[in-house]
Amino acid sequence: MTCGTGGEEGGRERDNGSGPGEEEALFSALLEDSTEDLYEHAPCGFLSTLLDGRIAKANATLLDWLGYRRSDLVGRRHFSDLLTVGGRLYYETHFGPLLRMQGEVSGVALELKAADGSRLPVMVTSKVKTGIDGQPLLIRTTVFEARDRRAYETELLRARREADQERDRLKLLNATLQTTLLPPALANVPGLDVSAYYHIASADEVGGDFYDLFPLATGTWGLFLGDVCGKGATAAAVTSLARYTLRAAAVYDPDPAAVLANLNTVLNHEYNGDDPRFCTVVFGLLTPDADRGGFHIVLASGGHPPALMMRADGTADFLPTPGGQLIGVLPDAHIATATVHLAPGDTLLLYTDGLTEARTAAGGEDRYGDDALLAFIRDLAPSTASDTIGAVRVLLGTFGTGVDDDTAVLAVHVPRAGSEERH
Amino acid sequence: MDVRSRNHVTVTGRVGGPVVMLAHGFGCDQNMWRLVVPALERDFTVVLFDHVGSGNSELSAWSPERYSSMDGYAEDVLELCRELALGPVTFVGHSVSAMMGVLAAAREPEAFAGLVLLAPSACFIDDPDTGYRGGFSAADIDELLESLDANYLGWSGAMAPVIMGNPERPELGEELTNSFCRTDPGIARVFARVTFLSDNRRDLSQVRVPTLVAQCSSDAIAPPEVGEFIHAQIPGSRLTTLNATGHCPQLAAPEETAAAIAAFARAAG
Structure with a gap:
């Protein structure tokens, strides 16, 4: 049985006596996966923007998620155009300044607007790329789809709010009980x-x-x-x-x-x-x-x-x-x-x-x-x-x-x- | 309470020079000015502070009563002027702080040599009745509050910064993390409401001190019409449009921003 391009069976097969030569062939076949292809079809969105936020480059994964053609975005739109209005306000007042001052901001929860108007909850990490002289050149951003995670976080927030309310209620109850004593x-x-x-x-x-x-x-x-x-x-x-x-x-x-x-x-x-x-x-x-x-x-x-x-x-x-x-x-x-x-x-x-x-x-x-x-x-x-x-x-x-x-x-x-x- | 520690006041620059007071907007703290301060320090006494509830201010001084309106913040600015007793100041207010300066200057003009309104807005919400375009609807502001909430969970941990290119001095990063992550989510919500739901259009005409309206070329938060509106309403004000893009010219184009502030403050002071 020859090995496929992956899969669990193939893995076990190799352990059971496939020679080292075969393994190398497998890896080199995998490595033909060009860096360009890796960039375009990575399991996360990639976005490069100029310092003023204009989109300079975006990968296929992100375009696919949002339903845009490359020509819709590159050179035409700003990163903040992809955000909901509330997200844009948050971006301009928090994310942007932090990025300028720290050179990197990670794990920010935002919502992106797709071409069809739907919204995609994402987690965003950005890093400023600097030239040899330390001058900032552009901003690289990775975008992770976070639909499930956001739902979970919303639930956590709700639970936290509820816990805060309960705690306030308990304090009031205790204070009342104390005065009656x-x-x-x-x-x-x-x-x-x-x-x-x-x-x-x-x-x-x-x-x-x-x-x-x-x-x-x-x-x-x-x-x-x-x-x-x-x-x-x-x-x-x-x-x-x-x-x-x-x-x-x-x-x-x-x-x-x-x-x-x-x-x-x-x-x-x-x-x-x-x-x-x-x-x-x-x-x-x-x-x-x-x-x-x-x-x-x-x-x-x-x-x-x-x-x-x-x-x-x-x-x-x-x-x-x-x-x-x-x-x-x-x-x-x-x-x-x-x-x-x-x-x-x-x-x-x-x-x-x-x-x-x-x-x-x-x-x-x-x-x-x-x-x-x-x-x-x-x-x-x-x-x-x-x-x-x-x-x-x-x-x-x-x-x-x-x-x-x-x-x-x-x-x-x-x-x-x-x-x-x-x- | 001591006003200086309440607002975490920093005074730097040339002793005896004309005074420039820099007020940060919603979201961050006095670190916002770090790139323009070096250019101003040579000629001016530079006063930096954190609004109560932001940065390293004393959170115990915050109360929803005082800080649910612009008046509380404007009163703080006047208290700072009185406490520092440095004579009339050129007040530079970024974003929401611009209107704090407007209110404070309308109340006590003698405390101010001039006002620089940097990327200001008199009202963020559109007003169809008068044709005023602030750029946002009330629903947009609710969405911002949701964004604040969504980032509440990871705020302290996930925002941990790279250490400013100073890995050998981790205390710098520590300081920054603390400073930026300290905004209590409850306080941030109240400040967001004050910032984006206040309407100070009627206060503009009360200003009687020299005023420079400095807006950015492309600002997602304060559109150019807003700057023009403010300029038209404040008697004798000057309007300049910086090459800087975005809402934070003091970070995006610090030299240009510092030069505009310095030129105005030199003439005003």
Whole structure:
């Protein structure tokens, strides 16, 4: 069996013992395929244009695709004449300048207009041919038919647009959900200046921090601030459960340790399977101190970072609640309590660990930490609630994307008698 | 925000010389002027900048409110003039930027020694009612937006340039890639609309500073009638037709373009 001019059978035949002489004959037969023929009938369109875009040469493949005779184009038409009007605008504003500046532009998606008015989606690559002196002489362009590819890309674009819309929708949903997890306004407590701030680390996920300040029986107020482990919808569900449990438990028995014990029981009951959910919380009960002025505060903490107390005399320190355990892990979590007097001029600051765990340089390893926070607060003291929250906001701003967890801060302050800072 | 970094301002050329401010059009950035700058630097203080949303401008400064109309861009030009405080400038606006110059000069003529409107158009869309021929229909502009979209996928990767004949200095290519590929597709769409859908024909007669209308011999974007229209509408303006073909004479014929700018700016400044 003699070999044909190609085909799979021929290939196998040669492997099965055809001599090297026969192979050479085959190749030389193929090589009679002249370069001229290769140019004219290459599987892509070739086009040479002068620098002003006038068509100087085009191969048969391209003429065939477009249905033009050579004499229709060469010397008569410009490359941009072959483009759709939109494509021409794109060519003149992007492709042309880039080609001038870079000498080459590749992979540009365009549509060519055929003689019969139909359109041919193509991918175009152009390169400027320069003379020996580096002066540009003409532009060589290859044109690849891209009908299927364009259809695929159009589909990709559609999918991308859809994904962008979905992402916007998700952000909106998250932002809405987040606001529903926070109180629309904190209770107005006579004689107390209150301020809070919630820093959202990621618009793509709902965080698990929460806080509230609300009235209890006449003359007492409850406040809490906490952090549910994890993020997203599951964390949001726990946050919601924690908030209404704390509010209800405080009505039932306002003793802070009892409130947290109730929350602990509820979380243990609700998430008792292989998906335990827990949180850290600090709960406070505020009562005006008729004798000394200011407020009497009982704080209970379940595994939460210690509150900071800023005194009127400018000193500041942590308010330790040691030994308090995470809420929702053990059936009988130990809850630590502390009692403190908030005198006129004093400020109590509650915060979640998003603040102390923030990376001080984006991408770096260093965390802000307790010591740095204490130093910061000592510099700040004495301060009002809103000034303290304002300063923390600025601090968080300096970390930028280094704040990788949501952060909640809540400050309460007793204005000095007769001072203008009273709200 | 600092106006200089917002618009990625570059000031070069002769200190104390008459000031020429070069404003690029839709599509590219201040690199468009790279071939004419050397010829202008000897005699002039040359100010280059990127429109907000293009090139190395600060994208955070871009807002759809400000940059959905020519007024926002014209206001930027005036802010640049104030901030740089170099005295009256000869403003050279290419393509869409020509009308930014017209609006800015109409608002604060004292900031300008003169205007060079390079390959300008007052309105790209045909207006059959008045017989004005801008060269395009609204449907054509939609088609351009499709072209922008079609090249959105491959924009950053496929446009990677040959490294300017400087393979030993890849940072040049890097700079160019970044600069050219930075146009956010969303921003490009808005800028395309401003460019091709604005109608500034009525603003032309407000110009009271010396003006040179410099059009190209064969421009697929701005036909010769448009240049003549602009010339007729701006009182006292001069019209010149460059030998350069295409829409970007500063690239196609930099010497001729620089000479036209220099001659005008010398007389104006």
